[in-house]
Amino acid sequence: MTDQSCQRYLEDPEANASHLDECADCRALAARLGEAVEHRPVVVDAGALPLASWEGAAHRSWPLVLGSALTVVAVALALCAATGMSPLRVMDASMGSMSALRALIRGGADALRGAPISGQVAFGVAVVLVNALLVVLLRRAPRGIDA
Numbered sequence: 001m002t003d004q005s006c007q008r009y010l011e012d013p014e015a016n017a018s019h020l021d022e023c024a025d026c027r028a029l030a031a032r033l034g035e036a037v038e039h040r041p042v043v044v045d046a047g048a049l050p051l052a053s054w055e056g057a058a059h060r061s062w063p064l065v066l067g068s069a070l071t072v073v074a075v076a077l078a079l080c081a082a083t084g085m086s087p088l089r090v091m092d093a094s095m096g097s098m099s100a101l102r103a104l105i106r107g108g109a110d111a112l113r114g115a116p117i118s119g120q121v122a123f124g125v126a127v128v129l130v131n132a133l134l135v136v137l138l139r140r141a142p143r144g145i146d147a
């Protein structure tokens with residue numbers, strides 16, 4: 001009809017929808033825009049999608065985690081009581097085994113430093129190969145997901 005009502009319709013199509021009934025130009029324009037932009041809702045079946053790793057973390061059952069930890073502690077205390085050892089003595093002994101482990105590692109490092117250069121190179125290549133294998137295993141997609 002008038003250019004002014006066309007202007008009002010173009011500025012706010014939803015409030016002035018009745019303008020389409022009286023103006024053929026705007027009706028044609030709206031039809032063309034409607035073809036270009038389909039108002040089709042996106043329907044996603046959430047059950048059909050696999051959980052992302054961060055989504056799965058939200059479903060962790062904290063009562064189960066706490067219950068498992070308490071069970072492990074209870075079993076450890078029961079074993080201490082059954083063997084007649086105090087838990088503090090067991091902790092002290094495990095610290096001792098930690099320092100023994102540290103000494104073992106230091107001995108291995110000294111042996112590597114004393115080894116011929118070919119042995120050191122072979123050790124370095126083995127470290128790279130093992131790490132490459134671990135990276136490949138980490139990057140492999142879980143079953144059921146094509147990536």
Ligand SMILES: [Zn+2]
Pocket residue numbers: 001005006007009019023024025026027
């Ligand atoms: Zn119009």
